[in-house]
Amino acid sequence: MWFAVMDMQHEKQSFLTEPQLYSIGLSHECFSTLVFFQNVFNAIVNGLLLMVIVFFGIDGTIVDANGWNSSFWQSGTLVYACVVIVVNFKMIHKTNTHTWGSTILISLSILLYFVQFFFENFFAYFPSVYRLFPVMMSNPKTYLIMFLVSWFNYL
Numbered sequence: 001m002w003f004a005v006m007d008m009q010h011e012k013q014s015f016l017t018e019p020q021l022y023s024i025g026l027s028h029e030c031f032s033t034l035v036f037f038q039n040v041f042n043a044i045v046n047g048l049l050l051m052v053i054v055f056f057g058i059d060g061t062i063v064d065a066n067g068w069n070s071s072f073w074q075s076g077t078l079v080y081a082c083v084v085i086v087v088n089f090k091m092i093h094k095t096n097t098h099t100w101g102s103t104i105l106i107s108l109s110i111l112l113y114f115v116q117f118f119f120e121n122f123f124a125y126f127p128s129v130y131r132l133f134p135v136m137m138s139n140p141k142t143y144l145i146m147f148l149v150s151w152f153n154y155l
């Protein structure tokens with residue numbers, strides 16, 4: 001929402017006097033049926049790639065103190081974390097103007113997901129992620145997977 005409201009690449013008055021600034025919209029360069037379906041296909045491929053890397057990267061390797069295989073919840077939580085990271089990096093990549101405020105908001109968006117996950121970790125009220133944070137974040141594969149997913153989304 002921040003970028004839609006605060007992206008001020010050009011002054012508002014210049015759009016009235018220089019119509020060539022919005023000519024890409026009139027010629028359908030950024031939005032057309034073809035561009036829409038290319039973006040949908042790209043999103044499907046990126047989503048499948050993300051799931052394959054995460055689920056095959058850590059599936060079956062995590063066993064908790066009770067002997068349960070908790071990789072299902074760890075994989076799901078890691079998929080969501082990767083989505084948060086990838087979406088924020090895509091926003092950085094796709095937008096042309098950044099201020100200190102936008103950089104802080106993007107960084108906080110990623111950080112707050114991990115802070116929220118950390119605090120949920122302490123409450124048995126959330127049984128699926130109860131005591132999952134130290135297990136997940138102590139696994140070196142977690143960091144490798146987050147890096148690979150972020151990197152593969154830019155190929």
